[in-house]
Amino acid sequence: MSKKNRYSLQLFLKSIPAMTIAGLILLPINGYATQLHASSEGIITHQVGHLFFLFSMVTLIFTITGKGLDQQKGWRLIQYSAFFFILWNLDTITAHFFDNQILAVKIENISILKMKIVTNNNSSLLAWFYYLLKLDHLLCVPAMLFFYKGLSSLVNDQRQMMGKKDIQ
Amino acid sequence: MIASFIPILAVDVLGSVAMVIIALLSLYKARILRELDPDNAVFLYLLWISTGLTIFSVSRSFGHILRQFLMLTSNAEVWHAISAYTGSINTVSFMLVGLITLFFNQNWKINEKILTGRKKLEKTHIELMDLNQTLEHKVVERTERLTSSEHKCRRIFEQSLDTIIVTDSEFKIMETNPAGITLTGYSRDEMIMKKMTAGSFFADPSEWERISHKIGSEEYILNEEVEFLRPDNEALLVLITGGIDYGAFGSAKSYHFIIKNINEKKQMERQIAQADKLAALGELSAGVAHEINNPLGIILGYSQLLLKQAPEHQDDLKIIEKHVQNCKTVVSDLLSFSRKGSPEMSIVDINKVVDGVVKFLSNHSDFRNIEMSLNPYTGDRLNILGNEQELAQVMVNLVINACHAVDGKGKIDITTKKAEQDKILIIVKDNGKGIAKKNLTRIFDPFFTTKPVGQGTGLGLSVGYGIIKRHRGDIRVKSSKEKGTVFTINLPADGTTT
Numbered sequence: 001m002s003k004k005n006r007y008s009l010q011l012f013l014k015s016i017p018a019m020t021i022a023g024l025i026l027l028p029i030n031g032y033a034t035q036l037h038a039s040s041e042g043i044i045t046h047q048v049g050h051l052f053f054l055f056s057m058v059t060l061i062f063t064i065t066g067k068g069l070d071q072q073k074g075w076r077l078i079q080y081s082a083f084f085f086i087l088w089n090l091d092t093i094t095a096h097f098f099d100n101q102i103l104a105v106k107i108e109n110i111s112i113l114k115m116k117i118v119t120n121n122n123s124s125l126l127a128w129f130y131y132l133l134k135l136d137h138l139l140c141v142p143a144m145l146f147f148y149k150g151l152s153s154l155v156n157d158q159r160q161m162m163g164k165k166d167i168q
Numbered sequence: 169m170i171a172s173f174i175p176i177l178a179v180d181v182l183g184s185v186a187m188v189i190i191a192l193l194s195l196y197k198a199r200i201l202r203e204l205d206p207d208n209a210v211f212l213y214l215l216w217i218s219t220g221l222t223i224f225s226v227s228r229s230f231g232h233i234l235r236q237f238l239m240l241t242s243n244a245e246v247w248h249a250i251s252a253y254t255g256s257i258n259t260v261s262f263m264l265v266g267l268i269t270l271f272f273n274q275n276w277k278i279n280e281k282i283l284t285g286r287k288k289l290e291k292t293h294i295e296l297m298d299l300n301q302t303l304e305h306k307v308v309e310r311t312e313r314l315t316s317s318e319h320k321c322r323r324i325f326e327q328s329l330d331t332i333i334v335t336d337s338e339f340k341i342m343e344t345n346p347a348g349i350t351l352t353g354y355s356r357d358e359m360i361m362k363k364m365t366a367g368s369f370f371a372d373p374s375e376w377e378r379i380s381h382k383i384g385s386e387e388y389i390l391n392e393e394v395e396f397l398r399p400d401n402e403a404l405l406v407l408i409t410g411g412i413d414y415g416a417f418g419s420a421k422s423y424h425f426i427i428k429n430i431n432e433k434k435q436m437e438r439q440i441a442q443a444d445k446l447a448a449l450g451e452l453s454a455g456v457a458h459e460i461n462n463p464l465g466i467i468l469g470y471s472q473l474l475l476k477q478a479p480e481h482q483d484d485l486k487i488i489e490k491h492v493q494n495c496k497t498v499v500s501d502l503l504s505f506s507r508k509g510s511p512e513m514s515i516v517d518i519n520k521v522v523d524g525v526v527k528f529l530s531n532h533s534d535f536r537n538i539e540m541s542l543n544p545y546t547g548d549r550l551n552i553l554g555n556e557q558e559l560a561q562v563m564v565n566l567v568i569n570a571c572h573a574v575d576g577k578g579k580i581d582i583t584t585k586k587a588e589q590d591k592i593l594i595i596v597k598d599n600g601k602g603i604a605k606k607n608l609t610r611i612f613d614p615f616f617t618t619k620p621v622g623q624g625t626g627l628g629l630s631v632g633y634g635i636i637k638r639h640r641g642d643i644r645v646k647s648s649k650e651k652g653t654v655f656t657i658n659l660p661a662d663g664t665t666t
Contacts, residue, residue, distance in 0.1 A: 042252060049259040049266075056266035063272050109239055115173040127169035134176050137183025144190040144225065151197035151214065158204045 043100040047093055054089035057082040074157060077150030084143030088136055095133040098126070105130045180236055184229030191225035194218045207286070209279035216268045224261035231258055331406075331427035337420060339365040339380060351406070351429055353398035366425060371397035379408065383423065387412045393430070401648050404431045438609060439644070446633060449614055457502040464499060468492045501627040502614065504558075504634060515662055516559060518550040518584055518592055525563040526582060534571055543583040550584055550592045551662045554639045562632040562643075566596045566655050569628065572619070573600030573653060587658070594657040603647040611645065 060082045069075035098105040105126065108116040117127040198218035201211040231254035238247040325332055331348040335341050341359040349356055352369050367376035375394050383389045388411040396404045410425040471488045474481065526542050529535055570580045583595040603611060610616045612633040617626035636643045641659040 042255065046255060046259045049263045053262045053266040056269035060269050060272055063276070067276060109173065110170070111173075112177075112240060113173055115171055115176065117169045117171060119169075124169050127171075131169075131171050131176070135179050137179045137187070141183050141186045141190070144187055144194065144221065147218075147221065148190050148194040148197065151194055151201065151218070154211075154214070155197055155200050155204070158201060162204065 043096060047096055047101070050089045050093045050096075054086050054093075057085045057089070061086075072154075072157065074150045074153035077146050077153055081143045081146035081150060084139055084146060088139035088143055091133055091136045091139055095130065095136065098130055098133075177236060180232050184232045187225040188222075188229045191218070191222040195222045207282055209275045209282060213268075213272060213275035216271075217265065220261070220265035220268045224258070224265050227254070227257045227261045231255070331425075331429075333366060333425040333427065335366050335423045335425070337422065339367060339423060341366065342422065348427070351404070351427060352396065353400060353402075366423070369396045371395040371403055383410055383412070396427075401651055402646075403648065404429060405434045406430060435644075439642075442609060442612060443637075446612055446630070446637075449630075450634065453502040453614055457499040460495070461499050461503070464492055464495050468496065498625060498627065501625065501631050504631050512555055513553050514556070515551050516554045516556045518552060518559070518594060518659070519544045521556060521559050522563060522582055522584055522594065525560055525567060529564065529567055529571075534568075534576055537577040538571060538574060539579045540567075541579070541581050543581065545584045545586055547586060550586065552592060552639065552659050553662045554659070555635075558635045559639070562635050562657070563594070563596075565628040565632045566657075570596055570598035570600065570653070570655075573598050573602070575600070586661070590661040592659045592661050594659070596655045596657075597652065599652040602649045602651055602653055603645070604649065608645065608647060612643075 061079050064070050064075050064079050064082075070079055099107075104120045106118045108118060110116055117130055119126045119130070195215075195218040198211070198215040202208075202215045205211055231251075234254065235247050235251065238244065325345050328345055329347055331351045332345045333341060333348055334343040340363050344352075344356060344359060348359075352359070354364065358364065367373065367380065370376040370379075372395060379389055379392055379394065382392075388409075390409050392408045394406060394408055396406050398404065407428040407430050408425060409427075410423055413422045413424055415421060468489065471485050471492065475485045475489065478485075522542065522544065526540060530540055567580060567582070574580065579599045581595070581597045583593075583597070585593045585595070587593050607616075607618065612629050613626075614630040615626040616630075619626075633643055636657055636659070639659055641657060644656045644658070645653060646656075647653040
């Protein structure tokens with residue numbers, strides 16, 4: 001770029017704020033300060049949240065392995081916990097996909113003992129799959145339990161290490 | 169499809185409760201970890217995650233239980249109204265957990281830095297401890313050596329029989345040893361508190377001026393023979409050696425002096441020289457007196473014969489007779505000075521001799537204005553084996569000399585006492601004009617006198633000296649100009665009586 005062109009570009013860039021202010025004053029239009037949100041944003045945000053949680057758990061698993069911490073029982077248990085949280089996230093994302101996003105499944109409570117799962121295409125396979133997905137605590141409780149066991153193991157390791165230091 | 173609701177309900181409710189309980193237990197464990205090592209950033213990170221999971225579990229479980237309750241109690245509309253809020257809280261809580269989890273790597277790096285720093289600090293601490301221990305060990309070792317050295321030096325300083333004096337740059341006394349106190353006659357407090365200088369002990373200020381000038385210019389003095397004057401006016405001959413100490417570690421310059429008392433040695437040397445000289449003079453005098461005595465006897469005999477036979481020359485012959493008699497007295501004194509052994513020795517009480525002399529002389533007109541005091545020894549009798557007349561003669565001579573020294577007006581003290589090793593002392597002290605230093609070595613020489621011609625033969629002290637020597641004794645003199653003279657006769661006590 002020649003020196004003259006570079007100077008022209010710099011001048012143009014410098015004049016943008018001044019031109020914007022001038023335009024807003026000279027050419028007024030209707031302003032919309034806030035954007036309207038559709039109700040579907042809620043489930044999207046929730047799903048993104050699950051994905052983010054899932055991603056962070058994947059990262060944690062790889063970070064623990066990358067630093068060689070999986071040699072220690074406590075950190076290995078935390079890895080298992082992260083793995084179960086990943087499964088739980090996949091479970092919930094799928095369940096929300098069917099019931100909240102594409103509205104392929106709907107539950108109707110018949111009584112305290114019975115429930116009806118209604119699918120769009122009357123697929124019993126989807127209904128049973130959805131039934132299993134609804135048992136998500138079978139994934140998140142073990143995840144939490146592994147986390148607790150991991151922390152317990154780390155506490156024991158730390159106490160043993162401190163005991164050795166005291167003896168030394 | 170119709171399915172059983174019980175498994176869903178049971179897993180949902182029990183799972184929610186279990187989630188809360190396990191999350192709280194996890195938070196408790198994470199807190200323990202944090203307390204075990206508060207500096208560990210990874211444990212802090214685990215505490216954050218536990219907190220996030222607890223919030224997540226509580227919010228989610230609360231939502232699930234509430235939903236089941238409302239649905240079962242046919243309040244589905246209420247649940248639909250609040251489900252959006254509980255869902256949002258739930259979303260935020262697990263996003264928070266996810267967010268915290270992503271910070272693991274950063275926490276790990278921070279922790280590694282902390283651990284590295286801590287290891288370095290521990291290593292440095294150990295090195296410092298080692299250094300400190302080595303230093304302490306060395307300090308203890310050096311202190312012991314220093315203490316031992318200081319103790320050795322202190323013992324040398326304290327036990328030294330020679331005087332050691334330390335002064336500041338202006339020669340003011342800073343320290344002295346017990347020998348210094350004995351030699352100078354001043355107490356340590358007097359020397360230090362009154363800021364006495366090393367020059368204060370010198371009898372002759374010009375001597376000190378010379379010595380101080382020499383040490384200033386040459387930085388040392390070696391075996392300088394000088395005279396000290398004690399507070400009781402006793403003069404002491406000393407050998408003084410000294411030097412400058414420029415001090416260590418920036419301390420001020422000081423002077424160190426070592427002073428040796430050579431007074432007794434010098435006196436002994438003088439006495440030996442004196443004795444040798446007087447012995448030689450005695451031999452000479454005996455020879456001369458013997459040679460002169462016979463012709464004098466002949467002259468005296470013939471002059472007395474002529475006095476009887478030729479009365480016309482009586483006056484001239486009497487003059488001859490008088491002078492011959494004088495000559496005979498002198499010759500007799502000379503013989504008395506040089507005589508070896510006394511033929512008539514007996515037990516003599518010294519107190520009796522002295523008392524007799526004092527009584528005899530106190531009646532004399534020359535002693536009218538003299539305060540004469542006698543301090544006899546009051547214990548056992550002071551018996552010696554000797555000749556009473558000769559000892560009385562010595563005492564008469566000494567007291568008459570003292571009378572002349574005070575010019576007929578003054579004080580004469582005569583003391584007798586028993587000394588160690590069976591010695592008896594007779595001390596004759598006057599407060600007269602004293603004897604000049606240059607004459608002190610000659611006063612026992614025959615014919616030495618400071619009196620005008622015709623007033624003394626100069627044989628009194630020589631004869632006294634001879635008599636005392638014959639009694640196996642010793643006569644000494646100490647004199648200070650204008651302050652008086654002290655004659656001390658030392659005689660061996662008679663061992664057969666007490």
